[in-house]
Amino acid sequence: MILYSSKPVLRKGTDMTVISHTPPSTNGIAETLQSFAGRPGAGIFLFLVVFLPVISFFAPQMLQEANLAGILNQMVFIFIPTLGMTIVIISGGIDLSVGSVIGLSGGVAASLLGIGLPLPLALLAGIAAGSAIGFLNGIVITRLKVPDFVATLAMMGVVRGALYVWTSGIPFRNYMDPAYYLIGGLRMVAGKLTLPVFVALALLLILTFVLKRTYIGAHFRATGSNAEAARLSGIRPDRVKLTAYIASGTLAAITGVMLAGRLTTVHPAMGAGYELETIAAAVMGGAALSGGRGSFWGALVGALTLTVIQNAINILNIESTWENIIIGGIILFAVLIDRAAMALSRTALRSRPH
Amino acid sequence: MADREETMDKGGISRRQIFGTAFAGAATAAGTAMLGSLGSAAMPGRAFAQDAASGGASTSIAWGDEAWRKVVADKVAGRTLKIGFTGPAASEFYDEIEHGAFAQMHAYSDLFGVKWDWTYASPQEHQDINDQVNTIEAWVTNKFDAVLVCTAGDFESMQNVYARAETAGTRVFQFNMPAELWDENQNRAISNIGYNNVMQAGYLAGRYIAKQLGGKGKMILIWGLPGHWSTARRKGLDIALAEFPDLKIVGEQRGDYVRDKALNAAMNLLQRDPDINAIYGENEEMALGASQAIQALGLKAWDGKEGIITIGADGLKSGFESIQQGQMTATVSVGAVDQGRQSIEAIFWNLIFGQVPPKVFNVRTQVVDKTNVDEPLAYVNWALSVPKI
Numbered sequence: 001m002i003l004y005s006s007k008p009v010l011r012k013g014t015d016m017t018v019i020s021h022t023p024p025s026t027n028g029i030a031e032t033l034q035s036f037a038g039r040p041g042a043g044i045f046l047f048l049v050v051f052l053p054v055i056s057f058f059a060p061q062m063l064q065e066a067n068l069a070g071i072l073n074q075m076v077f078i079f080i081p082t083l084g085m086t087i088v089i090i091s092g093g094i095d096l097s098v099g100s101v102i103g104l105s106g107g108v109a110a111s112l113l114g115i116g117l118p119l120p121l122a123l124l125a126g127i128a129a130g131s132a133i134g135f136l137n138g139i140v141i142t143r144l145k146v147p148d149f150v151a152t153l154a155m156m157g158v159v160r161g162a163l164y165v166w167t168s169g170i171p172f173r174n175y176m177d178p179a180y181y182l183i184g185g186l187r188m189v190a191g192k193l194t195l196p197v198f199v200a201l202a203l204l205l206i207l208t209f210v211l212k213r214t215y216i217g218a219h220f221r222a223t224g225s226n227a228e229a230a231r232l233s234g235i236r237p238d239r240v241k242l243t244a245y246i247a248s249g250t251l252a253a254i255t256g257v258m259l260a261g262r263l264t265t266v267h268p269a270m271g272a273g274y275e276l277e278t279i280a281a282a283v284m285g286g287a288a289l290s291g292g293r294g295s296f297w298g299a300l301v302g303a304l305t306l307t308v309i310q311n312a313i314n315i316l317n318i319e320s321t322w323e324n325i326i327i328g329g330i331i332l333f334a335v336l337i338d339r340a341a342m343a344l345s346r347t348a349l350r351s352r353p354h
Numbered sequence: 355m356a357d358r359e360e361t362m363d364k365g366g367i368s369r370r371q372i373f374g375t376a377f378a379g380a381a382t383a384a385g386t387a388m389l390g391s392l393g394s395a396a397m398p399g400r401a402f403a404q405d406a407a408s409g410g411a412s413t414s415i416a417w418g419d420e421a422w423r424k425v426v427a428d429k430v431a432g433r434t435l436k437i438g439f440t441g442p443a444a445s446e447f448y449d450e451i452e453h454g455a456f457a458q459m460h461a462y463s464d465l466f467g468v469k470w471d472w473t474y475a476s477p478q479e480h481q482d483i484n485d486q487v488n489t490i491e492a493w494v495t496n497k498f499d500a501v502l503v504c505t506a507g508d509f510e511s512m513q514n515v516y517a518r519a520e521t522a523g524t525r526v527f528q529f530n531m532p533a534e535l536w537d538e539n540q541n542r543a544i545s546n547i548g549y550n551n552v553m554q555a556g557y558l559a560g561r562y563i564a565k566q567l568g569g570k571g572k573m574i575l576i577w578g579l580p581g582h583w584s585t586a587r588r589k590g591l592d593i594a595l596a597e598f599p600d601l602k603i604v605g606e607q608r609g610d611y612v613r614d615k616a617l618n619a620a621m622n623l624l625q626r627d628p629d630i631n632a633i634y635g636e637n638e639e640m641a642l643g644a645s646q647a648i649q650a651l652g653l654k655a656w657d658g659k660e661g662i663i664t665i666g667a668d669g670l671k672s673g674f675e676s677i678q679q680g681q682m683t684a685t686v687s688v689g690a691v692d693q694g695r696q697s698i699e700a701i702f703w704n705l706i707f708g709q710v711p712p713k714v715f716n717v718r719t720q721v722v723d724k725t726n727v728d729e730p731l732a733y734v735n736w737a738l739s740v741p742k743i
């Protein structure tokens with residue numbers, strides 16, 4: 001199915017500077033830094049680079065190999081849906097149904113596995129359920145012209161409610177297959193790393209390629225920056241948005257079926273709250289809720305930061321009542337330094353002699 | 355060591371007296387008789403004593419006789435009792451309580467010809483108090499005879515809700531609430547059917563860990579959302595640990611009652627401190643998450659001598675099965691099925707005859723591990739097999 005025009009349009013838009021590749025610089029380090037600071041997520045990356053050693057001064061266990069691997073193993077379950085959220089945000093939308101899709105897709109996989117379907121089929125069915133919900137989101141938004149926020153908020157409730165009606169509140173269990181432990185990341189495959197880490201890496205590389213090297217990425221950004229302008233230049237914004245929501249649903253579902261393996265039971269509340277964590281991770285990674293801007297590497301840094309904070313809270317044994325305040329505060333701080341870094345880079349670029 | 359065992363047992367007996375087991379004993383006898391009646395698909399009006407005898411009593415001293423049964427049945431006169439049941443969230447735990455209630459309702463229908471109009475509701479969002487209050491008020495407006503409530507709502511503000519229900523003629527019963535935290539006389543619910551979270555949950559878990567580890571070791575806590583259950587269980591744990599200065603809490607983190615978060619928290623804490631001896635998850639989902647973390651990190655689960663103990667609290671079928679499989683070490687079974695059954699008992703006698711149940715009625719609880727999991731698992735399996743109302 002070709003969802004968008006393949007005409008080579010809008011190769012460089014107004015908001016595209018942020019993903020442009022750094023040209024080989026003659027001015028050396030200063031210019032490289034400026035260009036780096038303008039990238040989405042650069043600020044939070046710097047924050048992380050400073051935060052980790054500082055915090056590990058108080059808790060040396062933070063930087064131990066096992067803990068770093070543990071952080072990566074945990075991070076992927078936020079990171080993969082954040083990839084989808086980033087796509088949606090770049091194309092000018094928001095997807096609040098992510099957490100519910102994670103729950104439902106895990107439930108579909110678990111229930112099918114429970115009645116004896118082979119693992120690959122059960123996983124595919126779970127992922128397909130997520131894609132279908134993404135498709136529905138896209139249709140409601142583009143055809144029925146329901147605002148993204150409202151449409152996906154409603155879908156969040158409907159899908160979660162369906163899961164509760166389906167299960168009567170009782171978790172799916174007794175479906176585990178030996179291979180599912182591997183897929184869920186309960187067994188280590190390379191050193192102390194688990195399979196979901198490699199799934200995430202593959203997705204990151206594929207999606208980065210798509211976003212940077214094909215027109216699809218440009219279409220996402222064009223639609224998110226200015227849907228009307230995009231339409232005038234030959235892009236079909238509705239199809240682009242539909243694609244974005246299908247991608248988000250699918251990526252959330254991939255997370256959901258892996259999480260069902262990790263948790264070994266699917267509680268009907270599984271994935272609740274993930275929508276807000278993924279939005280936080282995407283925004284920390286430099287995605288602009290106004291659309292048109294965002295990056296997958298930024299999403300990686302955002303998801304990593306959230307996981308590192310949680311890890312640090314656990315390891316430093318910070319009193320639990322402070323947890324929400326600390327996480328909220330750091331999200332705000334991270335977004336502010338990201339914006340500051342971007343502003344700095346713009347000022348620097350403007351003052352540069354031509 | 356022998357000395358310590360002895361003092362611990364003495365402590366246990368003296369504390370147990372707090373719970374007032376006299377009523378529980380009578381209720382258990384009643385329950386046993388009814389188990390028999392339920393299994394025999396009895397019809398209203400059949401010979402009662404004979405049925406009790408088939409339940410195994412050879413001395414023919416059964417719970418009531420036909421004359422008494424008839425008096426009750428005449429008073430019931432085929433009446434339908436309209437009951438609303440609401441917990442803080444839909445879950446396996448509340449499903450077990452509900453099935454306990456179903457069992458007792460079927461039993462009373464068989465014996466006395468009473469009919470039940472049963473409505474279940476739980477808030478969509480975990481512990482959404484507003485949603486729950488709206489549900490209760492809708493039930494009161496619809497002239498329910500009684501509502502059974504378990505809520506994360508604040509004690510004071512719930513009293514106002516209960517007062518309005520009372521005025522409108524709906525009787526309020528609470529279940530699974532840590533009634534020990536509040537002044538009994540301020541509590542407007544007619545009865546609180548539950549268990550003592552301090553002494554019958556937190557304290558028991560702490561004592562079990564101490565006993566297994568010989569009173570010495572390092573433990574971490576994975577705790578639920580801040581609220582009255584977590585406060586009460588922690589209080590009980592602290593009482594238990596006060597007796598064992600060498601058993602130390604080296605970490606306490608939040609798992610928000612979900613497996614996902616508990617699994618990550620347990621992994622992070624074990625990463626920091628791989629030589630910890632025990633993890634206490636405030637509910638079973640979190641304890642199960644902790645036992646998975648132990649497995650995933652290649653650490654050893656407790657085998658009776660060494661490894662890491664994981665203990666939770668609830669008494670779910672899934673938890674018992676995990677104990678059988680040697681994953682989770684133990685759990686505090688807080689009598690979900692009995693809470694459901696006793697709630698119906700309190701409601702029935704109160705609505706039909708105006709009999710006043712105890713303000714606080716605590717069911718039996720127990721630390722369940724591999725050595726004694728069979729009975730509680732069989733009991734839960736029975737309750738879950740009872741058809742819905």
